[in-house]
Amino acid sequence: xxxxxxxxxxxxxxxxxxxxxxxxxxxxxxxxxxxxxxxxxxxxxxxxxxxxxxxxxxxxxxxxxxxxxxxxxxxxxxxxxxxxxxxxxxxxxxxxxxxxxxxxxxxxxxxxxxxxxxxxxxxxxxxxxxxxxxxxxxxxxxxxxxxxxxxxxxxxxxxxxxxxxxxxxxxxxxxxxxxxxxxxxxxxxxxxxxxxxxxxxxxxxxxxxxxxxxxxxxxxxxxxxxxxxxxxxxxxxxxxxxxxxxxxxxxxxxxxxxxxxxxxxxxxxxxxxxxxxxxxxxxxxxxxx
Amino acid sequence: xxxxxxxxxxxxxxxxxxxxxxxxxxxxxxxxxxxxxxxxxxxxxxxxxxxxxxxxxxxxxxxxxxxxxxxxxxxxxxxxxxxxxxxxxxxxxxxxxxxxxxxxxxxxxxxxxxxxxxxxxxxxxxxxxxxxxxxxxxxxxxxxxxxxxxxxxxxxxxxxxxxxxxxxxxxxxxxxxxxxxxxxxxxxxxxxxxxxxxxxxxxxxxxxxxxxxxxxxxxxxxxxxxxxxxxxxxxxxxxxxxxxxxxxxxxxxxxx
Numbered sequence: 429x430x431x432x433x434x435x436x437x438x439x440x441x442x443x444x445x446x447x448x449x450x451x452x453x454x455x456x457x458x459x460x461x462x463x464x465x466x467x468x469x470x471x472x473x474x475x476x477x478x479x480x481x482x483x484x485x486x487x488x489x490x491x492x493x494x495x496x497x498x499x500x501x502x503x504x505x506x507x508x509x510x511x512x513x514x515x516x517x518x519x520x521x522x523x524x525x526x527x528x529x530x531x532x533x534x535x536x537x538x539x540x541x542x543x544x545x546x547x548x549x550x551x552x553x554x555x556x557x558x559x560x561x562x563x564x565x566x567x568x569x570x571x572x573x574x575x576x577x578x579x580x581x582x583x584x585x586x587x588x589x590x591x592x593x594x595x596x597x598x599x600x601x602x603x604x605x606x607x608x609x610x611x612x613x614x615x616x617x618x619x620x621x622x623x624x625x626x627x628x629x630x631x632x633x634x635x636x637x638x639x640x641x642x643x644x645x646x647x648x649x650x651x652x653x654x655x656x657x658x659x660x661x662x663x664x665x666x667x668x669x670x671x672x673x674x675x676x677x678x679x680x681x682x683x684x685x686x687x688x689x690x691x692x693x694x695x696x697x698x699x700x701x702x703x704x705x706x707x708x709x710x711x712x713x714x715x716x717x
Numbered sequence: 718x719x720x721x722x723x724x725x726x727x728x729x730x731x732x733x734x735x736x737x738x739x740x741x742x743x744x745x746x747x748x749x750x751x752x753x754x755x756x757x758x759x760x761x762x763x764x765x766x767x768x769x770x771x772x773x774x775x776x777x778x779x780x781x782x783x784x785x786x787x788x789x790x791x792x793x794x795x796x797x798x799x800x801x802x803x804x805x806x807x808x809x810x811x812x813x814x815x816x817x818x819x820x821x822x823x824x825x826x827x828x829x830x831x832x833x834x835x836x837x838x839x840x841x842x843x844x845x846x847x848x849x850x851x852x853x854x855x856x857x858x859x860x861x862x863x864x865x866x867x868x869x870x871x872x873x874x875x876x877x878x879x880x881x882x883x884x885x886x887x888x889x890x891x892x893x894x895x896x897x898x899x900x901x902x903x904x905x906x907x908x909x910x911x912x913x914x915x916x917x918x919x920x921x922x923x924x925x926x927x928x929x930x931x932x933x934x935x936x937x938x939x940x941x942x943x944x945x946x947x948x949x950x951x952x953x954x955x956x957x958x959x960x961x962x963x964x965x966x967x968x969x970x971x972x973x
Contacts, residue, residue, distance in 0.1 A: 519913065521911070569973060572973070576971070598866075598888050600888065600889065600894060600897055600898065603887070603888055603912050603913055603914075604886060604887060604888055604912075604913060604914070604919065604922065604924055605922070605924075605973055606888055607866065607867075607870055607887075607888045608870075608924060608970060608973035609973065610846060610867065610870055611846060611850070611870060611873075611874045611970040611973075612970050612971055612973055614843070614846040614847055614850050614874065615850045615874075615966075615967050615970055615971065617847070618847050618850045618851055619967075622851075637867075638866070638867050638888075640839035640843070641827075641838070641839045641842035641843050641846075641867040641871070642842070642843050642846055642867075643843070644839065644843070645837070645839050645840040645842075645843035645844070646843050646844075646846075646847055658839075659834050659839065660827070660829075660833070660834060660838045660839040660842070660867070661827075661829035661833070661834065661838075665829050665893075666829050666830060666831060666834070669829050669830060670830060670831065674831060678831065678834075679834060687835050687836070687837065688837070689837045689839075689840050
């Protein structure tokens, strides 16, 4: 009877065309589909629209900086500033150059922020967009320099600033020099503010650390995207400190708004309209030339 | 492992403290309390004093405890938003009455708790930075022990930044740094070597303006040594007109 008992519960299949299968697999791009962080449904890249919203739940997916600029601004109006400044390794930190190269390959950008000027429905403004695919858009000397120049030039040109922020905070690999960027950018924001110009940060996922503790919280009107994490210390760090778990909505933009540190949460579908209105309200009277 | 020895010295709770420095510097001092919004944070001490019985000064400093009881009251020298908002209030007061601001720093970093986040520690530090960048009175910051991260620079956007010889100033604790980069906080001493957090290294990087030698001085001796140095530095800053001083401060931090 042993013969029957040995019967297996599964049938082994020898893959006959392994080589062919491997080749076919290799032809499928890695980023063809991914799970939405919001609803966990599988979404195909081809289903994602120009605004990078999850087609199933409207979750605000990571928005590549250059595409965000194209999506937001009037066609053909964007002029990039300081494109040529490239990330460097000032403290010669081991392994950092490779990280920079990877970020550059992923984004096609020289550093984690894109700056420039353009128009939204005909209203001129200066813009910065941070791209979290580039070393979590952390702030080192070059990110700090580009942002400082953004505010300095906007002050010179009498332009409001809209800054799409995403950042893991100060960039560890540049050590104390990253910390100094908090002071450097703050000063430029302050001068821009003293010139009576509007600064409108838009906090996107995630906005944390030294960036939250400087220019993310120095705006006149602070907007945020739905469900973006906005905080200073990392959630895990705090959980370790207090030795217990924190609720799921901890540091969510909606919570931070309730706590009083964000003016409005604006979904991407309403950002054109919302930003245009704010630019219109804060338009400086220009002398007609 | 020399850098890590400095880290340990910087953390010694028996080092020269904010209160000891205030007592040495001022012939009279009144501590002022509260941020007018939430509470009085005990890890940040601030108030108004007189130097040589004649010259008014605002002093704001971070105070660690010398024993467990005091440390709990002072939250181990890690301030939440209320402390930074008290500092902002006292800085604006100094601006109004045109007296210099001395800040004394000794913190592992701002307080990382849910309450701290709830009441906007990020915004409090950000506004402290803005306030310091706009002060037209002379400002001097001295790092006495630990100068940890955002909680330290929030009080160090000054005309001049000095460090005591065995103090440290860094973006993160060496333990935190090691755990982020190598997922192992036990490698802190290796991290400390790499991080350039000692006074001499930071002077070389032009992050600070002066290193104050500690030699083997007692706290009293060190404070006594510092008094004329602080008085002279503030007097020198005062001789420069406010616009020039502001422009210089801008350039000082613009260069990084």
